[in-house]
Amino acid sequence: MSGFLVTWLANVPQLAVPYALAALGLIISERAGVLNLTAEGLMLVGALASVGTLLTFEVHPLVAMVVGMIAAGLVSLVFAFLVITLRVNQVIAGLVMVFFCQGLTSLLGNLCGWTSKAFTGLAPLPLGPLADLPVLGPILFRQDLVAYLVIPIFLGVAYMLSRSRFGLRLRAVGENPEAADAMGIPISATRFLAVAGGGLLVGLAGAYIAIASVKIWVDDMTAGRGWIAIALVIFARWNPWRALIGALLFGGIQAVIPKLAAAGIMLPQYLVMTTPYLVTLAVMIWGSVRHLHRPSDEPGALGQPYVREERR
Amino acid sequence: MSDEVSTIVAPSAAGSGARRRFGQISIEVRRNASSGLRIAAVAIALLVGLGLSAVALVLAGVPADSLADEFIMATLFDPTNFKAVLFQASPLILVGLCAAMAFRVRFWNLGIEGQMIFGGIGATIVSLLKLGPDPARLYLMALAAMICGALWAFIPALLKLRLAVNEIISTLLLNYVAYYGLLHLLYGPWKDQDGFPHSPSFAPSELLPTLSSGMSVSLLIAVAAALLMAYVAGRSRAGIFMRFVSANPSVARALGVPVGGMVLSVVLASGALAALAGFTVVSGQEGRLTQSFFEGYGVSGVLIGFLARNNPIAAAIVAFLMSVLFVAGQNLQVFYSIPSSMVQLIQAVVVMCVAASDFLVVHRIHWIRGTP
Numbered sequence: 001m002s003g004f005l006v007t008w009l010a011n012v013p014q015l016a017v018p019y020a021l022a023a024l025g026l027i028i029s030e031r032a033g034v035l036n037l038t039a040e041g042l043m044l045v046g047a048l049a050s051v052g053t054l055l056t057f058e059v060h061p062l063v064a065m066v067v068g069m070i071a072a073g074l075v076s077l078v079f080a081f082l083v084i085t086l087r088v089n090q091v092i093a094g095l096v097m098v099f100f101c102q103g104l105t106s107l108l109g110n111l112c113g114w115t116s117k118a119f120t121g122l123a124p125l126p127l128g129p130l131a132d133l134p135v136l137g138p139i140l141f142r143q144d145l146v147a148y149l150v151i152p153i154f155l156g157v158a159y160m161l162s163r164s165r166f167g168l169r170l171r172a173v174g175e176n177p178e179a180a181d182a183m184g185i186p187i188s189a190t191r192f193l194a195v196a197g198g199g200l201l202v203g204l205a206g207a208y209i210a211i212a213s214v215k216i217w218v219d220d221m222t223a224g225r226g227w228i229a230i231a232l233v234i235f236a237r238w239n240p241w242r243a244l245i246g247a248l249l250f251g252g253i254q255a256v257i258p259k260l261a262a263a264g265i266m267l268p269q270y271l272v273m274t275t276p277y278l279v280t281l282a283v284m285i286w287g288s289v290r291h292l293h294r295p296s297d298e299p300g301a302l303g304q305p306y307v308r309e310e311r312r
Numbered sequence: 313m314s315d316e317v318s319t320i321v322a323p324s325a326a327g328s329g330a331r332r333r334f335g336q337i338s339i340e341v342r343r344n345a346s347s348g349l350r351i352a353a354v355a356i357a358l359l360v361g362l363g364l365s366a367v368a369l370v371l372a373g374v375p376a377d378s379l380a381d382e383f384i385m386a387t388l389f390d391p392t393n394f395k396a397v398l399f400q401a402s403p404l405i406l407v408g409l410c411a412a413m414a415f416r417v418r419f420w421n422l423g424i425e426g427q428m429i430f431g432g433i434g435a436t437i438v439s440l441l442k443l444g445p446d447p448a449r450l451y452l453m454a455l456a457a458m459i460c461g462a463l464w465a466f467i468p469a470l471l472k473l474r475l476a477v478n479e480i481i482s483t484l485l486l487n488y489v490a491y492y493g494l495l496h497l498l499y500g501p502w503k504d505q506d507g508f509p510h511s512p513s514f515a516p517s518e519l520l521p522t523l524s525s526g527m528s529v530s531l532l533i534a535v536a537a538a539l540l541m542a543y544v545a546g547r548s549r550a551g552i553f554m555r556f557v558s559a560n561p562s563v564a565r566a567l568g569v570p571v572g573g574m575v576l577s578v579v580l581a582s583g584a585l586a587a588l589a590g591f592t593v594v595s596g597q598e599g600r601l602t603q604s605f606f607e608g609y610g611v612s613g614v615l616i617g618f619l620a621r622n623n624p625i626a627a628a629i630v631a632f633l634m635s636v637l638f639v640a641g642q643n644l645q646v647f648y649s650i651p652s653s654m655v656q657l658i659q660a661v662v663v664m665c666v667a668a669s670d671f672l673v674v675h676r677i678h679w680i681r682g683t684p
Contacts, residue, residue, distance in 0.1 A: 037480070078664075082664065082667065082668060085671075086667075086668045086670075086671040087671060087674075088667040088668060088670065088671075089618075089667070091420060091480065092614075092618050092663075092667060093664075093667065095422070095611060095614060095615075096615070096660050096663050096664055096667065097660075098611075099611045099615075099656060099659065099660045099663075100657065100660035100661065100664065102653070102656060103653045103654070103655075103656030103657035103659075103660055104653075104657055106651065106653035106656075107372070107651050107653040107654055107657055110651045110653070111372060111651070219653075223488075224484075224485070224488050227481060227484045227485060228485075230481055231481045231485065234478055234481065268496055268500065269496075269499075270492045270493070270495040270496035270499060270500075271492065271493070271496050273492045273495075274488065274489045274492045274493065277485040277486070277488040277489050278485075278489060280481075280485055281482060281485050281486070281489075284477050284478070284481065284482065285471065285475060285477055288471075288475040288476055288477045289475060292475065292476065307341065
């Protein structure tokens with residue numbers, strides 16, 4: 001039983017990292033008032049760009065992941081231009097971006113021959129004797145570098161959002177753009193930065209799936225994890241730390257499924273694969289019921305374009 | 313401005329018309345844009361989108377001089393391909409209607425694929441159980457499909473109305489659940505005797521026939537649905553209620569419009585339309601329940617509803633154009649081995665351009681020389 005627990009928990013961080021990073025990226029964007037449904041697409045861009053870099057230039061996996069991040073950040077600028085500058089409906093723009101990214105990554109993966117080619121990818125960090133500790137070793141000290149980096153990234157972003165001057169302005173833009181504008185905060189520039197910065201993190205989440213976790217590129221390999229990350233943001237009520245806990249929860253559920261099969265518990269294979277989505281739905285329902293009669297924590301201007309000419 | 317969040321309405325209504333100057337450029341919000349201007353903007357956007365797509369196609373290896381041939385001549389003027397366009401148009405019209413109707417009550421139905429899957433499953437249940445006499449089988453299959461699709465749409469509708477669960481996410485998540493449910497059936501209890509993961513073929517009486525004129529019955533169903541929806545949305549009492557709900561749910565409620573019931577029934581109808589699309593694909597095209605019969609229709613439906621501004625007749629026209637793109641894409645796949653994802657990319661680029669063109673319709677931009 002303890003063997004089962006250890007192998008299960010040792011797998012959780014790897015599965016939780018993409019959810020955590022993507023949800024954090026979305027929180028930055030949505031705190032600035034931009035409803036961001038692009039995660040599924042940007043994750044694919046991050047994944048394909050990093051796999052392409054790794055296969056073509058044989059660089060260090062971390063370098064490839066940075067390229068994936070930057071690629072997703074650049075693509076998110078297209079989304080930012082559509083919704084911030086041109087004021088396109090944010091739901092439609094987000095969906096179109098996902099559709100665009102699915103088509104683009106599948107096309108490029110095909111044309112460049114990157115599809116279904118396995119590679120070594122990112123290995124766990126050698127942490128010497130710590131890794132050999134019983135129980136704690138496999139769970140805490142045999143992860144890869146990015147899994148450890150998630151902690152400082154969360155600390156940094158949470159500090160930025162709640163304490164820094166820029167974070168204060170960013171949240172003001174998301175809560176009440178009219179007031180923020182009157183205070184002299186540049187609305188469009190702040191939102192562009194938030195969307196692009198969020199895009200970098202979502203891209204890293206995608207790159208992590210491809211380079212550190214699955215170690216291959218296939219079409220649509222994110223398999224809905226972008227949508228789960230969006231649900232996670234709602235569940236976490238736009239709070240980074242609650243998103244991190246949610247990511248660990250989802251990672252834990254995803255990690256337990258193959259372990260159950262390995263433990264000899266026979267379950268219908270395809271029905272088992274619905275669990276991440278059903279659990280996400282259940283978590284959303286639970287979150288909704290708990291907060292049904294309370295004021296929402298949703299940023300006040302979420303989803304609304306800011307049109308200064310219409311200020312009254 | 314809350315209109316912006318959950319309906320696809322151009323923000324032209326809410327302008328104060330105040331001016332703002334960015335140095336040399338001044339942007340002004342138009343109160344009312346003329347329809348001529350709208351059409352011109354969409355036409356320009358389509359040209360830009362198709363131009364960008366043409367560049368992508370040439371880069372992917374289609375000779376530039378045969379592009380027009382492939383897209384216009386080969387699809388619209390070749391009888392076989394034109395028939396394929398009409399054939400392909402029917403599910404697209406139905407999913408476009410499905411999205412357009414749901415958007416009319418501010419419900420983002422992104423669960424079209426899941427509802428299509430349940431439509432296919434419902435039809436297949438009737439086929440497998442041989443319910444009813446042979447001549448009535450097709451009707452029963454269509455009915456069962458619509459009931460299953462409506463029931464699948466009932467879940468997110470109820471969650472939204474009762475618990476305020478965001479329907480964008482719930483419908484999308486339910487698509488994955490439906491998909492794995494389908495795989496469970498096709499790899500398990502419904503697996504064909506030939507060992508492949510699809511259901512046994514339907515009997516001849518369970519296939520949607522083609523009329524002697526070469527017109528498929530699915531197209532008739534789709535056009536009839538479009539006319540019915542146009543009547544419901546434009547002329548009926550329910551249509552007026554839907555307009556109230558779309559404009560402002562709380563005012564509608566204060567005026568005595570049964571908002572919850574209205575939203576629920578429209579979403580159920582929307583699910584039934586998607587399921588009907590699923591039925592026309594399994595029974596009209598595939599002849600059995602397959603693993604991928606629904607693929608690509610979900611987002612296409614949403615995009616059709618958006619481009620048609622939620623108007624049922626416009627949705628039918630946009631769906632027809634989308635179908636031209638689909639068939640042209642299939643031809644490119646066969647003759648130039650262009651991956652099918654290219655069609656998806658073109659669709660996305662065209663829609664992005666059209667969505668962006670709205671800015672030019674809703675805003676007036678002036679160039680100002682010197683300081684005003």
